Amino acid sequence: MNDPKDKAAGPVPKAVVGRLSLYLRELEYLRSQGLETTSSTHLGSRLGITDAQVRKDLTHFGQFGYPGVGYRCRELVDRIKRILGTDRIWPIAVVGVGNLGRALLGYHGFESQGFRIEAAFDVEPAKVGKHVEGIPIHHLSELEPVVRARGIRLAILAVPATAAQAVANLLAEVGIEGILNFAPLTITLPQNLSSVEVDLAIQMEQLTFAVVNREQKS
Amino acid sequence: MNDPKDKAAGPVPKAVVGRLSLYLRELEYLRSQGLETTSSTHLGSRLGITDAQVRKDLTHFGQFGYPGVGYRCRELVDRIKRILGTDRIWPIAVVGVGNLGRALLGYHGFESQGFRIEAAFDVEPAKVGKHVEGIPIHHLSELEPVVRARGIRLAILAVPATAAQAVANLLAEVGIEGILNFAPLTITLPQNLSSVEVDLAIQMEQLTFAVVNREQKS
DNA sequence: TAGATTGTTAATCGATTAACAATC
């Protein structure tokens, strides 16, 4: 059942996991184009990654390729999904139904990757009880029973920055294991809880830096 | 006017720029708490960054600190903003007014960091001509005149994946210099155009990987 | 077989950390 080849031997650098997702995305694209096999060179080229890097990254998790042939797209997709944990459906809770939260409830880019938003939470009476995109909005006080009933392990945190730490604490209490945090601040969490930060203003700043400093590069 | 100390000598690693944004965010928080000075140790601690790293990062751009004293928060905020290019207001165009685009039009996390969404674009007749959050939605064919009239240099790409490359080409044609890309694919761009990718499904995958592989870490 | 491409080792490169003289 659990092919040991899919388990990493040592600790895996974060950068490698990020590239794994890129490989997965690219492989799914290649498959949609009708390709059955690909090579490390081909796979990396559009992503700006060298062939050696692609092979090295994959060997963290086992052997996936066929010398002289390359990689079978379908097989590699399955393997990477298993490594990332997206070979199953993850029910998700969205906490905070403001502009961003509402958009995420309607975002269709999650489904195909194994994520299903099952419940939303807010504290505003005007929102509680309504449905958005078919997803029920519960009061935050309902968090624990809903999370338990639905087997939700991951949450998207889309509340205002001022409320983020308190809500994060609550998520930790009810046993949530991973948080995708859109609030623009560092939240402190118990170490048995993982988080990934998405700070949109910071992403924009990376862009302005690149634009402002471009002249020097060329 | 342009203090040469704010210019990097050599090329700056991408990771350094990312941390610069984190320092900025943390410094603004510290200021909101009433602190006037801080130290490399203090600044890095909440971010999980060593004092040596903080100092090293900053010295890429000049000397900002006072031995024995630390860094003056206000001064360092101003300096980092100048480095990132956010010491001014950047007018932004949002292209694609679906769920995500609409949320971004109402997202208030941009304003305080120097970004102002000035115009939105779509091709759906039902949307064109309307206003969302006070921002006018133009037809995509109006891109060039609006971008020129408003001095827009940056765009947020929030169109479906299938349209992303074509719209990106259009953005390049009208002279946009930077793109924040929410479409889950690699777009190819002329090299005088920078882009930053935000793929939400990939962020979720980083989270599932962390959750699924946590046991091994401890 | 010849050609292609893997997995892996060794070499290179770059980034992080430790240490400390200089400074306030």
Add this chain to the structure above:
DNA sequence: TAGATTGTTAATCGATTAACAATC
């Protein structure tokens, strides 16, 4: 002054790339 903290150099660590025998 003594204490604190910087900027910077040298040492360490880790990640990327190059090269190539093994394999299909």
